[in-house]
Amino acid sequence: MPRTPTREPATGEGDATSTQAADGTPVRRLRRAERREQILDAATRAFARAGYTATGLDDIAAEAALTRAMLYRHFDSKADLYRAVLDRACARLDESTGADDFGDDAIPALLRAAAADPDGFRLLFRYAAREPDFRELIDSITAASREVAHRNLARHIPAGPWLDWAANLIPAFTLEAVIAWLDAGRPDPGQAADRISQAVHGVMAAAQTER
Known part of the structure; x- marks a missing residue:
């Protein structure tokens, strides 16, 4: 399945310590892969709750307790994020069921x-x-x-x-x-x-x- 392109190195911390969520609370430092998984988890919940069309990036950022700018560090667009959510769900399904x-x-x-x-x-x-x-x-x-x-x-x-x-x-x-x-x-x-x-x-x- 197509993979989401990234614009930063895969290792190291991608999010600054001074970043705050929309409600002003500090955002905990995570490695890039961990942050991506956090965003995918939040996006999965948000999309499953309201659907693709009715869910905006602001909704996903709020669900993840991040800023919209931080989402763009990992995903190019809402469509890019939705595709990544579906790809991950497919991969998990393959891992669980596998047998042909x-x-x-x-x-x-x-x-x-x-x-x-x-x-x-x-x-x-x-x-x-x-x-x-x-x-x-x-x-x-x-x-x-x-x-x-x-x-x-x-x-x-x-x-x-x-x-x-x-x-x-x-x-x-x-x-x-x-x-x-x-x-x-x-x-x-x-x-x-x-x-x-x-x-x-x-x-x-x-x-x-x-x-």
Whole structure:
């Protein structure tokens, strides 16, 4: 995925000790990488709360307890920052799920990833898809998910329109099921993966049924 360009050296302190936040409180010195992560954390929360269009850099600066000028030391624009937030969420998802199959740990891994970064998960799969400037990222994830689903489901479902149907439906359904679980307050975490798996297997059974 594209990386956000930086305009300062990657090592050392990038923020001066005399800098103050918007409310006048001193800003603690952090190394550049740590400051970047702080900004990404704050931006993820702000974007997940109000969406891309309604969230300004001033909102993110306030969320991070920084000045707007400090944001510009790390990111060129709001779009640049939003892309970095999405890229980080994708990287975290890849680290958590990784496997290119529909094994027994696939849905538990997805739930763990969502629970670890709920705002990032929602941004990727609920909000970013509504933003035309960032839709291509979600489209690429969706296309890859369908390809993986089709390849794995072909072991259980005969080739044809119902295999295509299941390969399109199951990734979308699974993501919506995980988001709905987050929205419901993450109930019954020990059994949530089994519940979602039962529903997925119901779709597979429907696709396998010969009429």
